[in-house]
Amino acid sequence: MIADSKPRGRERQRMKRMRIPIALVVALIIAGGPYFVPAAPAATVGPVTDPVGVVKIAKGAPLTIAYWMVVAGPDASLGTDTKRGVEIAIDDRGGKLLGHPIKLIGEDTGCNAEGGQTAATKLAANKAIVAAIGSNCSSEAVPGAPILWKAGIVTVSPSNTAPKLTAADRGPTYDGYLRTAHNDKVQGRVAAEFAWKVLKVKKAATIHDGSPYAEGLQGVFAEVFKKLGGTITAQEAIGPTDTDMRPMLTKIAAGKPELIYYPIFIAAGGFITRQAKEVSGLPQAKLMGADGMFSPDFMKAAGESAVGMYHSSPDLSPEALGPAYKTFLDKHQKKYGEKPLAPFHPHAYDAAKMIFAAVEKVAKKDAAGNTYIGRKALRDALFATKNFKGLTGTLTCDKYGDCADPKIAVYQTLSADPAKWDPGKNPKKVYP
Amino acid sequence: MRRFSVVDLYLWAFRIVVLMVVVWGMIGTIMARRYPGDVWIDFVVFGMSQGSIYALIALGYTMVYGILRMINFAHGEVFMSGAYTGYFVAAAFGRSGYLDRNPVVSLLVVLAVAMITSTAIALLLERVAYRPLRRSPRLVPLIAAIGASFFLQYTFRGFFGSGFQAYPEAQMLKGTWVIAGIGILRTQAVVLVASVLMMLGLYAFVMRTKTGTAMRAVSEDREAAALMGIDVDRAIVIAFAVGASMAGAAGFLYAIVFKQVHFFMGFVPGIKAFTAAVLGGIGNIPGAMLGGLFLGLFESVGPILFLEGLGIVAPYQLKDVIAFTMLVMVLIFRPSGIMGERLVAKKA
């Protein structure tokens, strides 16, 4: 544009003038280059040698644990819930581990893939992080977990349930990923077996809300149920923000199912539970949900209609766990002034406790009181977790990172009063 | 575009394809005979009751739009705030047992609280966020409204937590009434009747009263109205207040039907109500009502009627596709909504 209006002879002069900026750029690159070379992770620090890296924590300095969960946006209750589980686990230790105060830092993930990636990237840049807890939504973990592991940070998810995350073919980039949430495969199977063997229903319908969790779970249920000899009359789907489920339920009613399985979340689950009673042709159908809405909050959302419905969920009954969960709930109420918001707080609590135990196992101290934690060693210790007593059961990790206690129970709600929430008695454990 | 061009060809193809899908689907569904007649009536009734809630929220959108030519994106949050604060009163009544002893009085009190909160919040919004922008280009207040929408949502979240709250159930509203052989849930009947009454009242207010006339004048031409001695500010404030009180009432009715309240509950109904307002012709009061009912009806009946016959799995997941396709179809045939003729000439 400028050249058009200028005589040709000036062209060379212009080139000459350009030399200064070019030289400047070159100088900057040369000056900056060596300075910006990232340091390679040291293999040996203090008394610890580790192929991936070593975290050194100076005496009295905090030991950093990170969360990456969805604590903002419309799905915030999921992440807030799990974050509180972690916070209570820290409180239970008096906020200290190996003499260091535990520092919890974290990132919001937004329940989408890019949020998970950004959060993981930020955590990966922080060399002080010993281990991470997260993510919440499976779509966050898919891009996020490899980034963390590349930085040597092992992460334990309290609420990812998608089977592919711990499948045998997940690849080495997921080597640093474990979960205390149970794989959809386990829960879907138990639910289907219960429906077929105990309830003796022959026809069932399923509903999901488009989340990978619900979609996966109902898929497993339908598959197993059909294999057992049952009929799936409809596999419907709704949006998580839908409110009026009655037209959809009316459609389901036309197939005359004896059971509706809807492993979704509290809001939409509450609507379905209430409205199923209002649709002609459905009041006699049995209703069944999953752990996504196994909480006192759901009783509030569904009201009296919840009475009689079934839930598949990890075994939280006192027979299985002792009174631990009840104590946990009391602490929660005292600390936050409200009941748990979603079902995965015990999984988060367990994830934190598992990490603490593994850190205690592998950490070494030197004479000056500094602590050293080998990253690979920590990862291996976590994967070696065996018969670990947690809130959600006895945890044992397999070599692909599935740690959840595969003991899934089915409960029946007797009273919809959230104050009478006492898993085992109400909702009453009916299977196995 | 007078000659028959490629674009026209495409548009006709588009219409024909949609029409064929619809007809094909309908034939498929009807031939399958899965649903007897009374089930169809159920679909219609469910759709109407959802639609009347959309309609009530849409009335507020339309009021504000009609007078200010501004999309009040935060209207859904105004709706939410009414429903949410109403909950605290309703819960208190429920705990003390007053709700069952004196249901009519307590429900009216809850309604009043909801309407007052919504109105107060909308007026505050108008004063703080919108009034300084009245002379700005049209997108500026839209962005401010989007910001206000986020702000209100997360304020409520910060105040009252991110969990759900559930309205107590009034015994009086449980069960069904049978009207002309059709069983209608009591809550639905209440919502239907209330929304029609409110719409009529609003229409009478705008068409018959002096203030309403002033508002219509401002809507036609603000400068001219000001020259004729009309207090423009007052007319605008009243439009906001009336629209917001409708949203508050809608929040209350929503809570009666669906029970749950949540800080995010206003967003989706807000968008749907906006759609309904545009469908009926934005700025037009009976249009908003009609648009809301249409939208509710299509969401309820559409997936079964059009999609199931085509063998599409999980048709209810696609109900918004039907709703928005219908919207586009209506706008193609009538570019300013079903009843929005008045606005065609104006640069909307």
Next chain:
Amino acid sequence: MRRQPWIAAAQKGLIWGGVAVFLALVGMVETFAGRQIVVGVISLGLALPVLTAVVAGYQGAQGHPGGAPGAFLARGALGGAAVGTVVSGLVVLGTFVNMRSMFVSASPTMFETLSFGRGVSGIPLVLLGAAAVGAVGAAASLLSPGVRRPLVTALAWTLGIGLFQELLQILLHAEGTRTAVRELLFVEDGLSMRGATIVFALAWGATAGWARRGGAVRQWHGRLSAPRQRVLRLSSLGAAVALLLLVPLGGGLFLSQVLVLVGLFALLGLGLNIVVGFAGLLDLGYVAFFAIGAYTVGLLTSVGEHGIIGLSFWAAVPVAVAVSLVAGVLLGVPVLGIRGDYLAIATLGFGEIIRILVLSDFLRPWLGGSQGVLGIPKPMIGGFEFRGPEQLFYLTLASCALVIFIAMRLRDSRLGRAWMAVREDEDVAEAMGINLVNVKLMAFAMGAAFGGLSGAIFAVMLGSIFPHSFQLLISINVLALIIVGGMGSMPGVIVGSLFLVGMPELLREFAEYRFLIYGASLVLMMQLRPEGLWPAAALRRELHAAEEMGPSGRAEAAAGSGRPLEE
């Protein structure tokens, strides 16, 4: 109706006291009580109410210029004390009534923070402190601008560095000079007292120095010959570009990731800017093209279950852009005759339709439904793999540069002028012989193509795509960023995406309050700078011409700001 200055000061104080109570009840005071700004001195949780008292004092004293300095300070103190009173009221209420059954944030910890850990007996201290802080605020307005400006700037810098300490500490976490700087300024949880003093002094010195010498520098610059000025400009531009190129090396993983996101949103913004900013067609469903681009690349390149042919990224990108472009036309045709807000809701509908379709069980066998498309390989050139954000940064930067170039040429072309004409008045434009159909469709198509390109990079950035990434929120965010940046202005798009995408990402430590702050700043932005942060030059000229014509209705309709621009 002149109110007494004292009453006005008290009123201001009460209003700001309300703000302080709001901040407390919304949970910020408690959550941020643990966020140290200057370790051991002040936390963010306490800084917020203190700031409200400062502002109350400042504003309370402001309203009525003149009068003795003593009265000035006293009015400030009154304003501050009013804030203190309101806060004390909250403390009393919270101590004797259980507010928690309604307000979840009204926890004992919060009241402790507000009353310096003393409960009700701390109230005299609160009142006294607030009054003192208010007086300080008032005193600030007494200072001469030469002192005040550096003071405020220095305080802002200290506060800012205290806020971003986590990020800065991460950046400075390498051996050598950086660690030395870090240890000089920071301790574990934030700025140390020493660090705060250093930052404050440096910022003060720089601002004061510039205030004194700035004029001279500008004069020197003005005296230079035109070619020399150009050299200077070019070299500073070159330095800026060089710095930008070095960001991934120096800034590390996270900053690169944020900048990639900013770049992707800038691409979206540049595309939507053509549709909304140039042609004036309000599009609320722009995310549709983002999704179409992402899914096209995902399906064409994926080595996973849903991959079709396993193309390379470079072969798939042109396809993705072309598919988006065609989609832009196909979706554009039905809405050609629809105007204004009707168009907004129709396009919003398209955005939702696309999202629901990719999510649906119906199309699941081909598009993966809610489980998404996995296994999208990273792009390669020769042996160089665009592995992570540090490498993808360059790809994004190059795409942005390309798109800016194309958009600039388009804007200055015949088509660009036609777009502007359509934006100003559709009917007149048609009367002048502009083919509305072609012009509008071109706008939709170009916008869609840019959106598709952004989506393509997004897909490889993640390596997997899920329908949940394509919410309505993206469309809203993109629209907001081009308006915050300045409608129709291309530098504005960049500034807008830095501000609306970059800032929230960097302020992740505010996690739960991100959207609250985002919303509040959108509202504030629109009040303070409705024309945007970097308005288009043409628009600025237009507006000034319009102002000379007089305040007629026509001038306001000219798509610019109704307010005079401050130059």
